[in-house]
Amino acid sequence: MSVVTLTINDKLVSAQADKSLLRAIKDQGIEIPTLCHLEGLSERGGCRLCMVEMQGSPRLLASCVTPVQEGMVITTHSERLTNYRRMIVELLLAERNHICCGCVMNGNCELQSVAAKLGVDHVRYDYLCPDLPMDASHERYVLDHNRCILCSRCNRVCDEVEGAHTLDTAGRGIDSRVITGMNQPWGTSRSCTGCGKCVQVCPTGALFKKGATASEMVKQHDFLLWILDGRDKKIWRWS
Amino acid sequence: MAKTIVIDPVTRIEGHGKISIHLDQDGKVADARFHVTEFRGFERFCEGRTFPEMPGITMRICGICPVSHMLASAKACDAIVGVSIPPAAEKLRRLINHAQYVQSHALSFFHLSGPDLLLGMESDPAARNVVGLIQQHPEIARSGIRLRQFGQEIIRMLGSKSVHPPWAVPGGVREPLNAENLNEISRKLPEAFEITEIALDLLKDRYEKFKPETERYGDFPSLYIGLVTPDGGLEHYDGLLRVMDAEGRIIEPGLHTDRYKEIIAEAVETWSYLKFPYYKPAGYENGAGLYRVGPLARLNICDFAGTPRADRELRQFRRLGVGGRPVTSSFHYHYARLIEILFALERIQELIQDPDVTSDHVRSHAGVNRPVGIGIMEAPRGTLIHEYNVDENGIIKKVNLLVATGNNNQAMNKTVRQIAEAYLSGNDISEGLLNRVEHGIRLYDPCLSCSTHAVGQMPLHVQIVDSNGEVVAERFRD
Amino acid sequence: MADRRRMILIIAYGNSLRRDDGAGLMLAEILERIWKERNLKVHRESVHQLTPELAELMAGDAISVVIFVDTRVIPPGSDSLRIEASRLASPEDFSPGMGHHMGPLTLMAYARYLYGKTPDAWLVTVPGIDFDHGEGFSDATAGALSKVGDFLEAMPRNWPLVESSPGP
Numbered sequence: 023m024s025v026v027t028l029t030i031n032d033k034l035v036s037a038q039a040d041k042s043l044l045r046a047i048k049d050q051g052i053e054i055p056t057l058c059h060l061e062g063l064s065e066r067g068g069c070r071l072c073m074v075e076m077q078g079s080p081r082l083l084a085s086c087v088t089p090v091q092e093g094m095v096i097t098t099h100s101e102r103l104t105n106y107r108r109m110i111v112e113l114l115l116a117e118r119n120h121i122c123c124g125c126v127m128n129g130n131c132e133l134q135s136v137a138a139k140l141g142v143d144h145v146r147y148d149y150l151c152p153d154l155p156m157d158a159s160h161e162r163y164v165l166d167h168n169r170c171i172l173c174s175r176c177n178r179v180c181d182e183v184e185g186a187h188t189l190d191t192a193g194r195g196i197d198s199r200v201i202t203g204m205n206q207p208w209g210t211s212r213s214c215t216g217c218g219k220c221v222q223v224c225p226t227g228a229l230f231k232k233g234a235t236a237s238e239m240v241k242q243h244d245f246l247l248w249i250l251d252g253r254d255k256k257i258w259r260w261s
Numbered sequence: 262m263a264k265t266i267v268i269d270p271v272t273r274i275e276g277h278g279k280i281s282i283h284l285d286q287d288g289k290v291a292d293a294r295f296h297v298t299e300f301r302g303f304e305r306f307c308e309g310r311t312f313p314e315m316p317g318i319t320m321r322i323c324g325i326c327p328v329s330h331m332l333a334s335a336k337a338c339d340a341i342v343g344v345s346i347p348p349a350a351e352k353l354r355r356l357i358n359h360a361q362y363v364q365s366h367a368l369s370f371f372h373l374s375g376p377d378l379l380l381g382m383e384s385d386p387a388a389r390n391v392v393g394l395i396q397q398h399p400e401i402a403r404s405g406i407r408l409r410q411f412g413q414e415i416i417r418m419l420g421s422k423s424v425h426p427p428w429a430v431p432g433g434v435r436e437p438l439n440a441e442n443l444n445e446i447s448r449k450l451p452e453a454f455e456i457t458e459i460a461l462d463l464l465k466d467r468y469e470k471f472k473p474e475t476e477r478y479g480d481f482p483s484l485y486i487g488l489v490t491p492d493g494g495l496e497h498y499d500g501l502l503r504v505m506d507a508e509g510r511i512i513e514p515g516l517h518t519d520r521y522k523e524i525i526a527e528a529v530e531t532w533s534y535l536k537f538p539y540y541k542p543a544g545y546e547n548g549a550g551l552y553r554v555g556p557l558a559r560l561n562i563c564d565f566a567g568t569p570r571a572d573r574e575l576r577q578f579r580r581l582g583v584g585g586r587p588v589t590s591s592f593h594y595h596y597a598r599l600i601e602i603l604f605a606l607e608r609i610q611e612l613i614q615d616p617d618v619t620s621d622h623v624r625s626h627a628g629v630n631r632p633v634g635i636g637i638m639e640a641p642r643g644t645l646i647h648e649y650n651v652d653e654n655g656i657i658k659k660v661n662l663l664v665a666t667g668n669n670n671q672a673m674n675k676t677v678r679q680i681a682e683a684y685l686s687g688n689d690i691s692e693g694l695l696n697r698v699e700h701g702i703r704l705y706d707p708c709l710s711c712s713t714h715a716v717g718q719m720p721l722h723v724q725i726v727d728s729n730g731e732v733v734a735e736r737f738r739d
Numbered sequence: 740m741a742d743r744r745r746m747i748l749i750i751a752y753g754n755s756l757r758r759d760d761g762a763g764l765m766l767a768e769i770l771e772r773i774w775k776e777r778n779l780k781v782h783r784e785s786v787h788q789l790t791p792e793l794a795e796l797m798a799g800d801a802i803s804v805v806i807f808v809d810t811r812v813i814p815p816g817s818d819s820l821r822i823e824a825s826r827l828a829s830p831e832d833f834s835p836g837m838g839h840h841m842g843p844l845t846l847m848a849y850a851r852y853l854y855g856k857t858p859d860a861w862l863v864t865v866p867g868i869d870f871d872h873g874e875g876f877s878d879a880t881a882g883a884l885s886k887v888g889d890f891l892e893a894m895p896r897n898w899p900l901v902e903s904s905p906g907p
Contacts, residue, residue, distance in 0.1 A: 209654070
């Protein structure tokens with residue numbers, strides 16, 4: 023495996039050539055916010071929180087979908103980046119109805135924690151307050167569009183890991199919605215195996231176990247690597 | 262030309278807390294209206310959500326009785342899933358409710374009503390307030406704080422293991438108590454009893470002094486509604502709806518709470534967008550269906566308290582009713598509250614000896630089995646009703662809340678009217694009148710804090726407007 | 740130096756489900772974060788409303804200053820859009836004609852007369868206009884919150900800590 027050398031935050035580092043820039047940054051122990059990225063799933067480059075500056079490029083790069091290259095000079099934290107990251111989180115908060123205190127994920131929510139880490143104290147944009155439904159037709163899980171940030175982790179885990187592809191995203195732009203089956207109530211979907219992987223990977227309270235009450239939902243992401251390592255590498259971590 | 266006197270508490274949220282006294286052409290009091298808290302906009306939060314979220318949402322909307330809303334909501338949710346919750350869960354819910362009574366009634370007695378009771382109605386307003394109280398009676402005020410802390414600590418043990426959780430959930434509760442908690446409670450219980458007994462003595466010592474107030478403070482016959490145990494005992498969490506008339510006759514011995522609409526209907530008045538609940542069989546006209554809820558009502562309707570010390574006090578309380586009739590003066594809400602603290606403490610003492618309260622089997626699980634869930638319990642201020650309609654997937658379609666202050670709506674109006682009739686002369690808005698109107702409202706411990714966060718805040722603005730529309734007298738008080 | 744390690748007690752009150760009513764709670768979190776970054780000792784209590792037992796906390800031995808944080812009602816269109824701070828008078832100095840409700844001054848009196856402590860105290864307020872049901876703040880309130888840096892800048896250096904304790 024070939025190795026490239028690049029500069030991250032003024033430090034010369036080396037990384038395997040097939041790795042993403044995000045991986046290389048994380049390997050340096052640098053904390054960088056992400057929402058659509060999840061170890062074990064394909065990258066989407068959707069949330070744009072992992073954007074970094076690269077010398078010589080006027081554009082910012084989403085590090086999760088940028089492969090490392092020889093000689094890159096990367097900055098992961100700057101005032102400009104923090105401003106953009108805050109703006110992204112504020113837009114996410116303004117787009118749907120994120121009412122934390124009654125939410126099943128309050129205290130365990132990735133959106134909430136990213137917002138806190140970025141110091142998002144308030145939202146500068148008008149709340150759109152869209153009138154969105156919840157789909158509670160599934161026997162065990164609930165889909166709440168009010169809390170969805172369209173990160174598509176659920177789509178990807180359903181397709182790539184479970185292989186059912188029950189979940190997808192329909193519509194464009196502001197009208198995008200996660201759908202189940204052919205946009206039918208979740209409970210009527212014949213492809214859904216009820217495995218619950220989508221629920222576990224969802225970063226917010228958009229997908230949760232039926233019956234969960236405020237602050238009660240804790241999601242386990244590590245199951246994903248556990249399954250994948252077992253399936254692909256035959257390494258079973260029993261702990 | 263009729264005149265209107267408006268006593269307007271300057272509150273944060275528009276649409277509640279205004280008092281107006283209406284005079285006829287002869288300057289006599291014709292009517293009084295107290296506009297209480299409304300839940301405008303609250304439905305927006307609930308409709309479209311799944312029902313298990315309701316305890317968490319409703320407990321957050323009200324800061325002063327979150328435990329009551331949480332429990333009423335959880336009971337409504339139990340009804341939707343149609344389960345009978347584990348015995349341990351029921352005992353734990355009762356325990357947290359008793360703790361809530363202790364802290365809530367203690368706030369009312371020691372801190373909100375204390376200045377009036379201990380310093381006297383006619384005392385200098387500059388000193389007749391909590392500061393005056395704590396300067397003159399620091400030990401009593403400290404005791405009041407300790408009693409509140411006792412209740413709050415139990416609530417904290419049970420309810421606050423994570424950030425703002427609804428501890429009561431559909432089907433039960435989240436967590437039981439542990440042995441350490443039990444030791445802590447039993448260690449502090451004797452002091453709580455002691456403080457309550459001191460408060461009882463304080464109140465009784467002053468009864469003679471307050472005889473005029475006793476007679477004029479909402480002393481009128483009315484119906485009383487509240488919950489009782491199946492055998493007619495004092496009940497705060499569950500049970501059957503009982504109705505007593507002004508003569509003390511039990512006209513509804515025990516109606517299942519699911520059938521509450523057979524006895525409680527809601528009227529509408531043009532001058533307020535609030536509902537006016539009334540006892541349906543008696544009708545709304547001329548106040549026939551006017552009823553009272555809360556401590557006074559609960560102690561009137563029950564046959565017995567069910568714990569030794571509370572029963573001993575209850576027998577004394579009964580003597581305040583003339584000729585075996587119910588206790589009618591709202592002034593006795595104070596006494597009733599103290600008896601209920603005693604009752605709650607005795608029940609807590611029993612419960613902490615019950616092995617169930619440390620059991621891990623505290624939650625049952627089930628799906629949506631009924632389209633309607635009704636949860637009725639007794640909040641410290643009175644009967645609290647949560648009713649939810651859900652679709653087959655458990656999505657909330659409709660929410661109806663009838664809070665204790667709403668149930669007392671008509672009675673509060675009548676109390677203000679009675680006080681105004683006795684103490685208002687001409688256009689003179691005396692300090693005594695302000696104090697008494699304020700105290701009259703405070704007897705019901707109205708929950709104005711559903712929307713704002715100032716405990717006990719009741720700044721007054723009184724205006725007298727003559728027939729030409731000119732302000733002839735005006736008074737503000739913060 | 741020992742003085743600088745004393746505790747700042749922040750008491751914030753409001754209803755986070757009544758829009759701007761919860762702005763004080765938010766400001767308290769911001770202040771807590773800023774002060775902790777400066778290595779100051781901070782304890783924050785965020786409550787729905789003020790209750791008497793908070794006085795016991797205020798009277799704690801480690802507490803050198805109490806910061807009450809609340810929303811201040813302003814009429815729409817008002818130009819008083821800044822975060823404001825005022826020092827609370829000691830209980831001996833204010834006229835106690837304030838009815839029965841629990842305000843910061845009442846709690847000051849509680850701490851003084853029940854527990855013999857008079858910590859330095861400030862009331863910091865954020866302007867608020869919209870008290871409807873819901874989360875999120877009005878533009879005016881959000882704007883005021885975003886200027887917390889300017890607010891602290893305008894306060895004396897080392898505020899809210901003072902060099903000498905005015906304790907009892």
